[in-house]
Amino acid sequence: MMLKKDAHLLVIGGARGLGFELARTASEQGARVTVTGRDADAAAARAAELGPSARGLACDLADAASLDRLFAGIDTVDHLVLTAIERDRNSAADFHADAAARMMLIKTVGYANAVAHALPRLSPDGSVVLFSGLSMWRPAPGSTTLSMANSAILGLVNSLAVEIAPVRVNAITPGTVAGTAAIDNAAPVLAEFFETQRRRTPGKRLPTPDDIVAAVLFLLTCPSVTGENLVVDAGYRLV
Numbered sequence: 552m553m554l555k556k557d558a559h560l561l562v563i564g565g566a567r568g569l570g571f572e573l574a575r576t577a578s579e580q581g582a583r584v585t586v587t588g589r590d591a592d593a594a595a596a597r598a599a600e601l602g603p604s605a606r607g608l609a610c611d612l613a614d615a616a617s618l619d620r621l622f623a624g625i626d627t628v629d630h631l632v633l634t635a636i637e638r639d640r641n642s643a644a645d646f647h648a649d650a651a652a653r654m655m656l657i658k659t660v661g662y663a664n665a666v667a668h669a670l671p672r673l674s675p676d677g678s679v680v681l682f683s684g685l686s687m688w689r690p691a692p693g694s695t696t697l698s699m700a701n702s703a704i705l706g707l708v709n710s711l712a713v714e715i716a717p718v719r720v721n722a723i724t725p726g727t728v729a730g731t732a733a734i735d736n737a738a739p740v741l742a743e744f745f746e747t748q749r750r751r752t753p754g755k756r757l758p759t760p761d762d763i764v765a766a767v768l769f770l771l772t773c774p775s776v777t778g779e780n781l782v783v784d785a786g787y788r789l790v
């Protein structure tokens with residue numbers, strides 16, 4: 552699936568990880584790309600890897616003023632993707648309310664606030680994709696808050712798909728993605744959990760970043776898909 556040449560894709564959280572891989576492909580397709588991270592210089596350095604039509608800007612979803620500053624420097628947005636996350640590690644037996652509240656602020660309220668800021672700049676035939684995650688249905692050790700946040704994203708997508716139409720709004724729900732920070736920085740108990748997950752998956756694989764990028768591009772470009780949640784997990788949710 553191809554983005555239109557010169558379409559503007561804004562990826563909040565795109566300075567690293569899956570968002571950056573999406574930005575790389577979009578840039579190769581001829582789109583104008585803006586990626587954000589929490590640090591302006593680091594985001595600009597990542598954008599420079601993508602070529603002259605890419606920009607890197609600062610954005611902290613925990614800080615509403617930061618969103619004001621980000622959108623003050625942005626004209627139109629054709630496609631908005633939210634990948635940002637600050638992972639916590641929480642469980643009912645050892646619950647850290649401050650960390651949970653921060654995660655929820657970023658990956659629920661922050662996502663909604665970013666869409667609200669983008670709205671005056673979103674083109675009517677534009678589209679939005681919000682990242683959820685399979686932990687909402689298949690929790691992992693320490694995923695209590697993440698499971699909550701991922702679930703809330705689906706409610707937000709349902710609401711936005713009606714509220715801001717004709718702009719299309721969809722969610723993507725990846726399973727654990729091979730070669731990302733979630734796996735590479737996993738504690739031993741989590742790494743074991745992910746390996747078990749891979750073996751049990753019908754496809755005997757974890758999705759790759761390329762799989763996720765292809766799925767997001769489909770959601771961004773297919774004109775008849777809105778209010779959808781696309782699960783990309785090699786079938787793990789079924790077993």
Ligand SMILES: NC(=O)c1ccc[n+]([C@@H]2O[C@H](COP(=O)([O-])OP(=O)(O)OC[C@H]3O[C@@H](n4cnc5c(N)ncnc54)[C@H](OP(=O)(O)O)[C@@H]3O)[C@@H](O)[C@H]2O)c1
Nearest residue numbers: 564567568569588589611612634635636684727728731733
């Ligand atoms: N990776 C997986 O296996 C997996 C599986 C299921 C779902 N997902 C979902 O996919 C999305 C992307 O995951 P990922 O692994 O690619 O993440 P990642 O590599 O950890 O990247 C996270 C990005 O979010 C940014 N960020 C962190 N805190 C922020 C804040 N307060 N405000 C704004 N941006 C902030 C980071 O900025 P800096 O560059 O400044 O650090 C970074 O660019 C997440 O929403 C995650 O829940 C991932």
